[in-house]
Each structure stands twice: as C-alpha cells, then as structure tokens.
Amino acid sequence: MRMSKMYGIDVSDNQGYINWPKVKAAGVQFAILRSVRHSGNPDKQLASNIKGCIECGIPFDFYKYSYALTPAEARAEVKRVVEVLKMYGVVPSKDTVIWADIEDATQMALSTAALTKVVQAFKEEVLESGFEFGLYMGKYRYEKGEINLDLFDDHTWIARYYNGYNVMLFGDKPNEKYIPTVKSGTLWGWQYTSSGRVDGISGNVDLNEAYYNIKETEVQPEYYQTPEFTLIDSLNKVGADSSFKSRACIAAKNGINQYKGTAEQNLKMLDLLNAGKLIK
Numbered sequence: 001m002r003m004s005k006m007y008g009i010d011v012s013d014n015q016g017y018i019n020w021p022k023v024k025a026a027g028v029q030f031a032i033l034r035s036v037r038h039s040g041n042p043d044k045q046l047a048s049n050i051k052g053c054i055e056c057g058i059p060f061d062f063y064k065y066s067y068a069l070t071p072a073e074a075r076a077e078v079k080r081v082v083e084v085l086k087m088y089g090v091v092p093s094k095d096t097v098i099w100a101d102i103e104d105a106t107q108m109a110l111s112t113a114a115l116t117k118v119v120q121a122f123k124e125e126v127l128e129s130g131f132e133f134g135l136y137m138g139k140y141r142y143e144k145g146e147i148n149l150d151l152f153d154d155h156t157w158i159a160r161y162y163n164g165y166n167v168m169l170f171g172d173k174p175n176e177k178y179i180p181t182v183k184s185g186t187l188w189g190w191q192y193t194s195s196g197r198v199d200g201i202s203g204n205v206d207l208n209e210a211y212y213n214i215k216e217t218e219v220q221p222e223y224y225q226t227p228e229f230t231l232i233d234s235l236n237k238v239g240a241d242s243s244f245k246s247r248a249c250i251a252a253k254n255g256i257n258q259y260k261g262t263a264e265q266n267l268k269m270l271d272l273l274n275a276g277k278l279i280k
C-alpha cells in the first residue's frame with residue numbers, strides 16, 4: 001500500500017557497531033540489513049543490528065549482495081540467507097523482504113538471458129522460503145536492461161546518486177526531480193546516496209527514501225534475549241570477532257573448554273567481558 005515517504009538506511013558490518021538509540025533519535029524510520037557475507041558467514045554485525053532495531057522499534061528487512069552466476073548458485077545463496085535468519089530467530093513472513101542486490105561485475109558479464117534466469121531462481125527460492133522478494137539495482141544497470149524486467153513485477157529499489165559522492169546529512173531531503181522510474185513492478189524506494197551521515201554511525205552510510213510501508217519483522221524473543229545473542233552483540237560492540245569459531249577460541253583462552261555455545265558458557269564469557277577480564 002502506497003504511503004507517505006519514509007527515510008531510512010541500509011547497513012552492513014562496513015559501518016561497524018551502530019548506536020541504534022542515536023540512529024532512532026536522529027529520525028531514521030527503517031533499516032535494510034545485510035544478511036550474509038560473500039563467504040556465507042553472517043554479516044559480522046547482523047545480530048547486533050537485529051537486536052538494535054528491535055529494541056528501538058525500527059522496522060527492518062534484509063538484503064543479499066549476490067555473486068550467483070547460475071540459478072543453482074542463486075538458490076544456494078538464498079538457502080544460506082534463510083538458514084542464517086532462522087538461526088537468529090527471524091520468522092519467515094511475506095511482510096519481510098529479502099532483497100536481491102544485483103550489481104556484481106561478474107554478473108554483469110553474463111548475457112541478459114543468463115542473468116535473468118539467475119534472478120528468477122533467487123526470487124523463486126525467496127518466495128518458496130516464505131519471505132517476500134525485492135529487486136535492488138543501480139539506475140544505469142536497470143535502464144540498460146541487464147535483466148528482462150518484463151518478468152519481474154515486484155518491489156524495486158533503485159540506486160541513483162544524483163549528488164555524486166558528496167556528503168549528505170540525514171534529514172536533508174533529496175532533490176525529488178531525480179527520483180528514478182521503473183519499467184515494471186513498483187518503485188519501492190530510492191537509494192539516493194552512499195555518502196550519508198547520521199548520528200550513531202561512524203563514517204558514510206547509504207540513505208534511502210521509501211514509498212511503501214516497511215512492516216515489522218517478527219523475531220522470536222526467546223532467541224535474541226538469550227546469553228548467546230547478548231554475547232555476540234557485546235563482542236561486536238568492542239570490535240571483536242563474534243563468529244562461533246572465534247567465540248570458541250576466546251572461550252579456550254579463558255579456561256572454558258569444549259565450547260558449545262551453551263547458556264552457561266556464554267554467561268561466563270559475558271561476566272568476564274563485563275568485568276574487563278575477558279582475554280580476546
């Protein structure tokens with residue numbers, strides 16, 4: 001349903017640990033979170049970003065920067081995204097969008113027919129998983145026809161940096177005459193700069209104007225309120241690697257052997273971290 005404009009950000013671990021209360025106070029109305037890295041591992045700040053958005057009442061969706069060159073690879077990417085989201089307690093819903101970020105140079109070397117099949121497979125897997133699908137592309141690639149747009153009657157998110165890479169402050173509205181247009185589907189939103197600044201985030205961040213309601217993503221509280229989630233968030237906050245492999249190494253350094261990620265082990269590590277005694 002079309003609504004008045006909303007203003008938000010899309011983020012990844014490139015932004016480091018985000019102070020979500022400050023972001024909320026700055027007026028940010030939604031966020032799009034990177035789900036997994038190229039390796040397939042969760043974005044290093046995903047747990048912290050989910051937790052921050054939930055606690056601050058900021059609605060959020062997810063994106064996947066795709067490297068898929070075949071339909072099979074696209075399906076595998078989506079399966080991994082869904083696996084990670086479920087691992088973090090995210091409930092599959094048509095109210096939650098997984099955006100296919102189609103821009104990698106290796107994909108652009110494919111024929112239109114080949115890349116179209118890749119995106120179709122991505123879309124099919126997202127919908128079959130119970131989530132909603134959205135397509136993100138840059139204005140140039142979109143208008144050039146890198147994929148057959150007649151086959152995608154979906155939410156579309158277009159990047160157009162009309163102001164180049166000059167710094168833009170969150171709250172300063174973009175020039176509306178540069179809003180992109182779409183060939184099919186609906187223009188869900190416009191990413192109007194990658195050089196945005198907002199209180200609570202160090203350095204640049206992408207700024208977006210959205211034209212449709214971003215609905216609340218359901219995350220099971222029994223997951224994000226657990227010691228594991230809190231430990232991940234706390235490690236991210238101090239700039240430490242919060243992956244399971246890294247947590248196991250940290251645990252061993254602190255005399256916690258055979259780390260399995262149990263509540264008891266995570267609470268011991270949290271107590272050491274909060275006391276300033278955790279060996280990282």
